[in-house]
Amino acid sequence: xxxxxxxxxxxxxxxxxxxxxxxxxxxxxxxxxxxxxxxxxxxxxxxxxxxxxxxxxxxxxxxxxxxxxxxxxxxxxxxxxxxxxxxxxxxxxxxxxxxxxxxxxxxxxxxxxxxxxxxxxxxxxxxxxxxxxxxxxxxxxxxxxxxxxxxxxxxxxxxxxxxxxxxxxxxxxxxxxxxxxxxxxxxxxxxxxxxxxxxxxxxxxxxxxxxxxxxxxxxxxxxxxxxxxxxxxxxxxxxxxxxxxxxxxxxxxxxxxxxxxxxxxxxxxxxxxxxxxxxxxxxxxxxxxxx
Amino acid sequence: xxxxxxxxxxxxxxxxxxxxxxxxxxxxxxxxxxxxxxxxxxxxxxxxxxxxxxxxxxxxxxxxxxxxxxxxxxxxxxxxxxxxxxxxxxxxxxxxxxxxxxxxxxxxxxxxxxxxxxxxxxxxxxxxxxxxxxxxxxxxxxxxxxxxxxxxxxxxxxxxxxxxxxxxxxxxxxxxxxxxxxxxxxxxxxxxxxxxxxxxxxxxxxxxxxxxxxxxxxxxxxxxxxxxxxxxxxxxxxxxxxxxxxxxxxxxxxxxxxxxxxxxxxxxxxxxxxxxxxxxxxxxxxxxxxxxxxxxxxxxxxxxxxxxxxxxxx
Numbered sequence: 001x002x003x004x005x006x007x008x009x010x011x012x013x014x015x016x017x018x019x020x021x022x023x024x025x026x027x028x029x030x031x032x033x034x035x036x037x038x039x040x041x042x043x044x045x046x047x048x049x050x051x052x053x054x055x056x057x058x059x060x061x062x063x064x065x066x067x068x069x070x071x072x073x074x075x076x077x078x079x080x081x082x083x084x085x086x087x088x089x090x091x092x093x094x095x096x097x098x099x100x101x102x103x104x105x106x107x108x109x110x111x112x113x114x115x116x117x118x119x120x121x122x123x124x125x126x127x128x129x130x131x132x133x134x135x136x137x138x139x140x141x142x143x144x145x146x147x148x149x150x151x152x153x154x155x156x157x158x159x160x161x162x163x164x165x166x167x168x169x170x171x172x173x174x175x176x177x178x179x180x181x182x183x184x185x186x187x188x189x190x191x192x193x194x195x196x197x198x199x200x201x202x203x204x205x206x207x208x209x210x211x212x213x214x215x216x217x218x219x220x221x222x223x224x225x226x227x228x229x230x231x232x233x234x235x236x237x238x239x240x241x242x243x244x245x246x247x248x249x250x251x252x253x254x255x256x257x258x259x260x261x262x263x264x265x266x267x268x269x270x271x272x273x274x275x276x277x278x279x280x281x282x283x284x285x286x287x288x289x290x291x
Numbered sequence: 292x293x294x295x296x297x298x299x300x301x302x303x304x305x306x307x308x309x310x311x312x313x314x315x316x317x318x319x320x321x322x323x324x325x326x327x328x329x330x331x332x333x334x335x336x337x338x339x340x341x342x343x344x345x346x347x348x349x350x351x352x353x354x355x356x357x358x359x360x361x362x363x364x365x366x367x368x369x370x371x372x373x374x375x376x377x378x379x380x381x382x383x384x385x386x387x388x389x390x391x392x393x394x395x396x397x398x399x400x401x402x403x404x405x406x407x408x409x410x411x412x413x414x415x416x417x418x419x420x421x422x423x424x425x426x427x428x429x430x431x432x433x434x435x436x437x438x439x440x441x442x443x444x445x446x447x448x449x450x451x452x453x454x455x456x457x458x459x460x461x462x463x464x465x466x467x468x469x470x471x472x473x474x475x476x477x478x479x480x481x482x483x484x485x486x487x488x489x490x491x492x493x494x495x496x497x498x499x500x501x502x503x504x505x506x507x508x509x510x511x512x513x514x515x516x517x518x519x520x521x522x523x524x525x526x527x528x529x530x531x532x533x534x535x536x537x538x539x540x541x542x543x544x545x546x547x548x549x550x551x552x553x554x555x556x557x558x559x560x561x562x563x564x565x566x567x568x569x570x571x572x573x574x575x576x577x578x579x580x581x582x583x584x585x586x587x588x589x590x591x592x593x594x595x596x597x598x599x600x601x602x603x604x605x
Contacts, residue, residue, distance in 0.1 A: 130309065133306040134310050134313065136584075138310065138313060138577065138581050139542060139546075139576075139577055141543050141546055142558075142561050142565075142573070142576065143577065145546070146317070146565050146573055219431075219432065223432075223434055226434050227436065230434075230547070243434075246436070246437060246440065253443075254448060264433075267433075268429075268432050268433040271431075271432040272432035272433075275428050275431060279428055
């Protein structure tokens with residue numbers, strides 16, 4: 001995050017469009033792998049009904065506790081005989097939308113606060129940043145748990161609220177830098193309205209640093225969702241949900257460790273994919289590390 | 292420097308105000324009348340009104356806030372809705388367990404992160420570096436409750452190397468205490484290890500490229516001496532910042548780990564209170580967590596300026 005201003009400053013002449021993602025993927029292996037993994041995850045979520053070998057909630061008590069690599073059940077079955085691989089594939093349909101909503105909330109609200117704060121400066125900046133400071137001081141996870149416990153699982157937006165400060169600070173820092181650059185000063189002296197400057201000149205240049213943050217906060221959102229589900233505040237049974245599968249599987253650890261380990265690995269791979277993408281993007285976009 | 296400290300303190304006032312308003316509103320934003328939770332079955336209108344009067348809920352909101360903040364400042368954090376125990380007492384009782392867990396997790400994370408981050412930076416591009424960077428990304432990707440469960444299963448249930456659950460105060464029996472805290476601390480410290488290692492690595496890379504390092508080499512200092520004496524000291528400055536914030540975030544970080552390991556700390560108290568709808572206790576924990584974060588933030592800023600005189604206080 002702290003690298004963001006350098007991304008802009010050291011790039012010299014400002015590009016009118018962000019570096020294309022695919023172009024970066026061609027040059028940086030981390031970006032390529034991260035992007036591919038994220039794409040696969042989205043495909044899995046999208047195609048789960050088609051590619052799942054079984055119904056994720058159909059119970060088959062006769063086939064309970066089958067170990068992985070059993071015929072017909074590649075990842076085995078759970079305590080009710082439900083097919084694990086189908087439940088894992090369907091679980092992606094719970095996790096990824098949460099990440100999407102959380103990122104959207106954080107990006108729109110935080111981005112807007114950062115833009116206004118950075119562009120307006122002065123008292124507006126001072127006040128808005130104190131609100132962000134206060135938000136940052138709140139123990140985010142405890143608050144999210146409290147909100148979801150009190151108001152129901154539909155309040156997944158709580159996870160997005162947690163992401164607001166990071167976006168606000170990032171966008172503000174970049175805007176502060178851009179604002180002083182010659183091309184913005186020149187545009188302003190030519191009589192461009194603030195709205196035009198923000199839309200045409202600031203936002204396009206914000207894309208790259210924001211992209212890094214989007215990827216990293218998606219990873220965080222999935223982790224947070226897993227925590228909420230693990231505590232029993234997520235999707236309720238029999239809906240296949242990774243965090244909740246770990247909670248249930250935990251009881252069977254001594255004899256059937258796979259029931260908890262497989263969903264744990266699924267969460268880890270998903271979060272890893274987003275983190276790898278975000279991290280590699282940051283490295284690829286940061287000229288200081290390109291040496 | 293004095294001006295900077297003052298400015299920093301003044302800026303903290305509105306933040307502290309907003310935080311207290313937020314914590315105060317917590318109890319009002321949540322559905323359900325606290326009186327109903329306290330009363331249980333006996334729900335006569337008189338009884339409800341009496342509870343409202345006792346809790347001050349019949350007064351205007353801003354008056355309630357002023358009374359509440361006055362009490363908080365004077366150490367009266369209210370009473371638990373379910374156990375009627377004073378909130379401040381319930382928290383201080385559980386604080387040592389959380390602090391021990393947090394401190395051991397932090398020490399563990401630094402013991403792994405600093406050497407590994409340094410080696411990765413010195414041997415940039417090597418197998419060790421690739422492994423370290425890989426671990427750094429993976430470490431923040433695995434949910435800590437999952438790490439906890441796996442550790443319990445492998446090292447406690449199967450191998451029986453560590454006890455599961457139970458907290459022994461450090462000053463009562465240091466050895467047993469460490470045996471009990473080891474697994475939760477590793478689970479809690481993994482993400483911190485990854486973060487601290489990446490900070491050490493990138494900061495070390497930056498420092499190793501500086502002129503004074505070349506000078507030190509040129510005058511004949513051994514590579515080992517340059518890395519560990521000359522470079523590491525400066526490279527650790529950004530690590531100090533992030534570690535400071537990790538200390539401020541101990542309570543929040545411990546929430547899930549304490550729940551998995553049934554560790555009798557403040558984090559588990561928070562989760563239990565949330566599920567019991569005991570919002571006075573939740574309020575207390577949130578307030579404490581928010582203030583410890585704010586104080587840590589302040590201290591980090593001041594220490595950072597003290598460690599690196601190049602930072603301007605303007």
